[in-house]
Amino acid sequence: QVLLVESGGTLVRPGGSLRLSCATAGFTFSDYYMTWIRQAPGKGLEWVSYISSSGDFIYYADSVKGRFTISRDNAINSLFLRMNSLRAEDTAVYYCARRIVTIRGVGKAVYFDYWGQGTPVTVAS
């Protein structure tokens, strides 16, 4: 079955850095776009970044652009998120998810069919 397992979340001081990992299994990782989505305590979901199957196309939310870097290693079926210059508002559970895109006519369907269990990141002094 499809499995996504995040790791790397911890307590870090403001201005610090962290690298999250997402190990996957059960599907052909190199065929899929992947994404990071976060959820601050008691808040809703916020999309963070996505990366194409080959790693050629990458997009970031404005809130993390210039500070976070998404990457992947298709040889080991893993997704990563390098987070620099961390702020208190980056405190959240970070989920990796498999991203599905279908285009029907002029409309696009983008959704996330499998999610990891999440890894908590706390930015505090």
Add this chain to the structure above:
Amino acid sequence: QSVLTQPPSVSAAPGQKVTISCSGSSSNIGKNYVSWYQQFPGTAPKLLIYENNKRPSGIPDRFSGSKSGTSATLGITGLQTGDEADYYCGTWDDNLSVFGGGTKLTVL
């Protein structure tokens, strides 16, 4: 402030039907497809509905989705206490994914 607007909470009795609305704009729901996610406390979100009204394998037909114009609706019939959860809508909006703020469903 979420791009998509959902009611913070809805409630209904077991066995009843409930609907959860998701309001957007012409740049997101108005021209793209909507998905819905169910999240229990302390767990990851789970895909419930995709492409406005399709259910992944294993999702009971008590759950349904629809879209009209710039709004979408999740419907749940035959409510069960096990349906108590947070529900999020999501869609695409000009190179980024957007979500609603979430709706907490209480089954009284």
